[in-house]
Amino acid sequence: MNDSWENLIAGVKNRDIRAAARLITRVENRAPGWKEAMSRIYSRTGSARVIGITGSPGAGKSTLTCAMTKELISRGLTVGIIAIDPSSPFSGGALLGDRLRMKEIFETPGVFIRSMATRGMLGGLCQAARDVVRILDLFGKDIILVETVGVGQDEIEVVKTADLVMVVCMPGQGDGIQAIKAGVMEIADLYVVNKADMPGVDEAVADILAMLELSTETGKPSAPVLKTSALKNQGVKEVVTAFLDHRTDEDRRQAKAEIRAREEILSLLAQEVSGYILKQWENENRFCESVNQVLKKQKDPYAIVKEMTQRFNWS
Numbered sequence: 136m137n138d139s140w141e142n143l144i145a146g147v148k149n150r151d152i153r154a155a156a157r158l159i160t161r162v163e164n165r166a167p168g169w170k171e172a173m174s175r176i177y178s179r180t181g182s183a184r185v186i187g188i189t190g191s192p193g194a195g196k197s198t199l200t201c202a203m204t205k206e207l208i209s210r211g212l213t214v215g216i217i218a219i220d221p222s223s224p225f226s227g228g229a230l231l232g233d234r235l236r237m238k239e240i241f242e243t244p245g246v247f248i249r250s251m252a253t254r255g256m257l258g259g260l261c262q263a264a265r266d267v268v269r270i271l272d273l274f275g276k277d278i279i280l281v282e283t284v285g286v287g288q289d290e291i292e293v294v295k296t297a298d299l300v301m302v303v304c305m306p307g308q309g310d311g312i313q314a315i316k317a318g319v320m321e322i323a324d325l326y327v328v329n330k331a332d333m334p335g336v337d338e339a340v341a342d343i344l345a346m347l348e349l350s351t352e353t354g355k356p357s358a359p360v361l362k363t364s365a366l367k368n369q370g371v372k373e374v375v376t377a378f379l380d381h382r383t384d385e386d387r388r389q390a391k392a393e394i395r396a397r398e399e400i401l402s403l404l405a406q407e408v409s410g411y412i413l414k415q416w417e418n419e420n421r422f423c424e425s426v427n428q429v430l431k432k433q434k435d436p437y438a439i440v441k442e443m444t445q446r447f448n449w450s
């Protein structure tokens with residue numbers, strides 16, 4: 136197969152899994168030409184529904200993702216899964232566990248799974264996640280599930296790029312629910328208390344409802360709270376129905392779309408500008424030197440950046 140960008144894109148449109156995997160890898164690695172390739176793809180994307188799945192570690196996000204995938208497939212929909220792993224894809228038990236759990240799903244026709252490492256992602260995880268979503272969208276996936284591990288800042292940024300955000304909690308987690316509050320509350324469209332087969336599920340639902348009661352902005356519809364046991368496949372149908380039926384009101388949708396477009400332009404611009412300047416400095420071998428100067432306290436980072444940008448008359 137000729138691996139030109141053009142052929143890979145044509146392959147993805149023809150639902151060739153190998154072409155999709157290769158295109159994703161190339162774009163993730165920021166191979167020369169990636170921006171032009173994404174630019175060509177862009178106008179053909181936007182039809183997939185993207186669901187961000189976040190929540191406390193171990194709450195059952197991956198198990199639920201698998202259960203929801205089966206349900207979606209049974210409804211005749213095709214599914215792409217992007218698992219955002221916080222560490223290297225080759226280490227860490229979490230992903231290994233997920234892999235085993237997802238093995239069954241891996242082998243289901245109509246499902247495409249991709250994991251992405253957060254560490255060392257060239258040019259930012261958020262942008263890379265947006266790009267992978269678009270490639271799966273071009274591939275013709277109806278639903279794209281993006282699972283993040285934990286609720287760190289990076290993960291929140293990633294799920295914010297989704298059309299709908301699901302927050303997964305579990306019983307017996309009073310403090311965990313507190314921790315979720317901070318960044319996630321304002322982006323959650325749907326709460327799921329998983330492990331409903333364990334004690335304390337109603338208390339957890341009540342905790343979330345109380346928290347929502349306190350913080351719901353006037354005018355914003357309150358997010359529904361559902362119960363599941365992903366392990367026993369209970370309540371999963373209801374969750375799938377809830378997110379398929381979910382309609383964001385037009386004002387909120389518009390506002391969200393505007394924020395997303397703004398953020399994407401700014402992030403691409405920031406990468407472009409810093410990449411350009413950095414490249415020049417590296418060509419002149421000055422970047423290592425600058426780092427050393429900071430380490431030796433000969434210069435400070437503010438002064439270095441000033442030097443780096445002064446040829447552009449910015450400061």
Ligand SMILES: Nc1nc2c(ncn2[C@@H]2O[C@H](COP(=O)(O)OP(=O)(O)OP(=O)(O)O)[C@@H](O)[C@H]2O)c(=O)[nH]1
Pocket residue numbers: 191192193194195196197198199229232233283284285329330331332333363364365366367
């Ligand atoms: N009892 C019970 N256990 C569950 C349920 N769903 C998941 N688990 C178990 O909880 C553990 C964690 O499940 P995962 O699906 O890996 O959770 P996760 O949220 O994806 O975990 P991280 O990605 O590591 O944050 C596993 O041992 C699952 O078998 C459930 O509905 N009930």
Ligand SMILES: [Mg+2]
Pocket residue numbers: 196197198233282284
């Ligand atoms: Mg997981």
